[in-house]
Amino acid sequence: MRAIVNISLKQGVLDPQGQAIQNSLSNLGFNNCNNVRTGKQIILDFQDNDEEQVFKETEKMCETLLVNTVIENYDIEIIKEI
Amino acid sequence: MRAIVNISLKQGVLDPQGQAIQNSLSNLGFNNCNNVRTGKQIILDFQDNDEEQVFKETEKMCETLLVNTVIENYDIEIIKEI
Known part of the structure; x- marks a missing residue:
């Protein structure tokens, strides 16, 4: 299963x-x-x-490492079939 | 109208x-x-x-400036409502 994290700068x-x-x-x-x-x-x-497990884990990854939530927004997209 | 270009490294x-x-x-x-x-x-x-015009123009931008087609793949997504 694949998770795609899109990170963009806040307005x-x-x-x-x-x-x-x-x-x-x-x-x-x-x-x-x-x-x-x-x-x-x-x-x-x-x-x-x-799917739910993967989403939750990805969210946790974003909050701990991947995203600087002070200046960045993110969304997570789950793809079942790679 | 918004165009989103996703650029990733080739396999x-x-x-x-x-x-x-x-x-x-x-x-x-x-x-x-x-x-x-x-x-x-x-x-x-x-x-x-x-839409067609925007897609074509974005494709041209990718080929001339945005993407290094030797090592990168890209796809274009058009969003009508921002």
Whole structure:
């Protein structure tokens, strides 16, 4: 079973990497884009097949290690078939 | 309209960051996880509301700037309502 954690910066937190991407896109002629934000993705493969169990464990991992909850939001997606 | 680009390393490309996360999780007592990979997410907001147009433009952005197609895979997700 696979858990995908999407981590993004909270609203109001500056995102210089996103700003740099937007500037580069603009320099290349892509001007339709009015906002760019970046995020991280962490993909975890589990041996366990209990969806609830995997979700709970992933949540615990996020809170202890993976996510800085002061400045970051996260969501967890569970995929049964890899 | 919003486009989300998920970028991940291709199979076979070493992912030291993922390896480091897996080791740290293991040290913290999370031993159920047998593989960790990391990826990037780029979230682009468009003024344009034509789904096909936005998809095509995002694809072009990926090929020219956002993705290193030698070592990375990507997929594009379009969200109509932000």
